[in-house]
Amino acid sequence: MLRSSLPEALRSRGVSRRRFIDFCSAMVATLALPERYLAAVADALNRTDRPVLVWLEFQDCAGNTESMLRSDDPPVADVVLELLSWEYHETIMAGAGKQAEAALKRVVEQEAGKYIAVVEGAVPTADGGVYCTIAGRTALDIAREVCTHAAATIAVGACAWDGGLVRSAPNPTGAVGLQEAVPGIKVVNLGGCPHNVANTAAVIVHYLTFHQMPALDQYNRPLFAYGRLIHDQCERRAHYDAGQFVEEWGDEGSRKGWCLYKMGCKGPDATYNCPTVRWNSGTSWPVKSGHGCIACASHRFWDVMSPFYKPLPKVPGFGVDVTAEEIGWGVVGGVAALTAAHAVASVFRPKEEVPKEDKPA
Ligand code: SF4
Ligand code: SF4
Numbered sequence: 129m130l131r132s133s134l135p136e137a138l139r140s141r142g143v144s145r146r147r148f149i150d151f152c153s154a155m156v157a158t159l160a161l162p163e164r165y166l167a168a169v170a171d172a173l174n175r176t177d178r179p180v181l182v183w184l185e186f187q188d189c190a191g192n193t194e195s196m197l198r199s200d201d202p203p204v205a206d207v208v209l210e211l212l213s214w215e216y217h218e219t220i221m222a223g224a225g226k227q228a229e230a231a232l233k234r235v236v237e238q239e240a241g242k243y244i245a246v247v248e249g250a251v252p253t254a255d256g257g258v259y260c261t262i263a264g265r266t267a268l269d270i271a272r273e274v275c276t277h278a279a280a281t282i283a284v285g286a287c288a289w290d291g292g293l294v295r296s297a298p299n300p301t302g303a304v305g306l307q308e309a310v311p312g313i314k315v316v317n318l319g320g321c322p323h324n325v326a327n328t329a330a331v332i333v334h335y336l337t338f339h340q341m342p343a344l345d346q347y348n349r350p351l352f353a354y355g356r357l358i359h360d361q362c363e364r365r366a367h368y369d370a371g372q373f374v375e376e377w378g379d380e381g382s383r384k385g386w387c388l389y390k391m392g393c394k395g396p397d398a399t400y401n402c403p404t405v406r407w408n409s410g411t412s413w414p415v416k417s418g419h420g421c422i423a424c425a426s427h428r429f430w431d432v433m434s435p436f437y438k439p440l441p442k443v444p445g446f447g448v449d450v451t452a453e454e455i456g457w458g459v460v461g462g463v464a465a466l467t468a469a470h471a472v473a474s475v476f477r478p479k480e481e482v483p484k485e486d487k488p489a
Contacts, residue, residue, distance in 0.1 A: 134176055137210040148173075151207045158330040158405060159342065160352045172337040173211065179336075180243040182235050183217040184274060186260050186267040187294045187303055188249025192285040193219050195322040199409075208329045211336065212244065218262075229263045236277050244332070245278035247271065250287040250294040251309035254302030268309055275306070275313045280335060282316045283307065284328055286424060289317040289347075296430045307348065316341050317348045319400075321424035326405045327353040347427060353405075358395035358421050361403040364388065382418065392437040393420030400425040 132140070138148055152170040156163065185193070197220070199205040214221070216232045223231060235243055249267075252259040257266035275281045283306045286292035294303040307315045318328055331350055334342045342350045359365065367373070368387040375381060375390060389396070398421055406413045415421055423433040 132178075133174075134178060134210060135174055137178070138207065141206055141210060143206050143210070148207065152333075154326070155330050155333040158326050158352065158401070159334055165337075169333060169337050173333065176211065176336045178211065178213045179279070180215050180235055180239045181212040181217075181246060182215055182232060182243060182274060182278075183246045183248065184267075184270060185218050186247070186249035186251050186271070186288075187301070188285070188287055190219055190248070191322040192248045192288075193217070196325040196328065199325045205325065208325070208332065211329075211332060215243075226263075232274070236274055240277040242279050243277075244335070245275050245281045246328075247275065247281065247283050247288045247306045247315075248285055250291045250303035251306060252294075252301035252303050253309060254300070259301035271306060271310050275310055275315075278313075280316070280341060281306070281313055282318060282328065282331060284318045284323040286319055286321040286429065289319045289349075290428055292321065293430050295428075314341075315348055316344065316350065319347070319349060319354070319425040319427070320402075321429070324353075324402070324405050324407070327401070349425075353401045354399045354425060356399060356401065358398045358400055358403060358415075358423075361401070362395055362415055363403070364415060385418075388415060388418075388420040390439050391420050392422075392435070392439055394423035394426070394429075394433050394436075394440060395421040397440055398423035398426045398429075398433075 149166075149170060152173065153166055156166050156169055159165075161169075183193070196208070197205055199208075215235050216228065218228065221228060221231070249260075251257070251267050251271055253268060257268035260267040262270060283289050287294050287303075288306050290305040291299075291303045291308070292305075294301070295305075305317075307313070307317065316331055318324075318331065320327075327350065330352065331342060334340075342352055345351055345354055347354075359368070362368075364385060364387045367381075367385070368389060372384075372386040373381060373390040374386050374388050377391070381387075387393070393415065395415065402413050402421070402425070403415065406416075420436070422436040423429045426433060
């Protein structure tokens with residue numbers, strides 16, 4: 129199939145050269161690459177042959193598809209849609225039924241080893257996987273075939289990563305994440321509920337530029353996005369250190385933007401670049417808007433991090449476990465104690481998730 133070049137495709141979509149460079153610049157920043165990589169990224173994307181992408185949806189709510197399509201500024205959605213040749217995506221493709229399934233079959237047969245597979249949603253494994261079937265085939269069967277023939281597979285959202293909400297007890301369908309359903313395939317997991325499209329775009333841009341996936345953590349999540357504690361990037365952190373907490377919704381602390389720890393914020397135990405990439409065109413993120421983080425990008429967060437409005441029980445790191453309030457009041461005004469408070473973060477942070485410099489080939 130003859131595919132137009134990326135510059136041609138962007139022109140036809142009305143994306144100017146300036147907007148394209150803005151996009152490249154945003155991707156370089158998201159990937160935590162030095163600015164000097166901007167030219168290399170733009171050049172690589174201009175020359176890409178726009179590999180085929182197939183997007184599979186299993187036990188999902190389509191929230192990750194929505195997250196991707198609703199992006200607008202920088203024009204992530206426009207450029208991502210044109211970076212790749214989208215051949216199969218149930219929610220947005222024009223074709224349906226046998227026509228759609230024929231498109232997927234053609235990709236697996238004719239583009240084997242060259243296409244990118246994106247998976248959204250959990251995979252049911254109970255009773256042979258009968259609880260999610262598409263065109264008469266189980267999700268398990270489709271995932272095995274499509275992902276084992278792909279050049280790279282990306283699992284977007286909590287459900288595709290670790291089973292998400294679908295896997296929470298009692299889990300009657302035996303739902304699991306993609307990696308567990310199809311062991312042996314190499315998956316990049318982009319946790320989050322939903323995923324942030326800026327990170328998904330950055331992974332694709334990294335792959336197209338350097339011909340390899342970015343550095344990953346122990347959960348196969350990209351370090352550029354999941355390598356730092358939310359607590360360490362939060363604009364309310366000074367209030368945590370000073371022992372200034374919101375005690376109830378709408379109180380004085382709430383109006384003054386104080387720390388949301390006591391309202392259940394899980395930021396001290398969650399890693400993600402949510403505070404820097406943000407949402408709604410980079411406008412804000414939940415903690416900035418006044419709600420605690422529920423750790424949606426953490427492993428099995430529906431089970432591990434709930435109840436969402438209950439504070440994390442203890443803050444380890446001072447020889448004995450103490451509450452956040454005790455730390456806060458203990459450090460007010462004390463430089464030495466503030467240093468100790470910052471040490472909390474490194475105690476929380478699993479050693480495997482310590483940020484490393486992303487070193488492209
Ligand atoms: S507990 Fe939550 S609101 Fe408070 S500083 Fe940490 S991440 Fe920010
Ligand atoms: S603030 Fe926390 S729960 Fe909310 S979107 Fe960001 S990472 Fe997810």
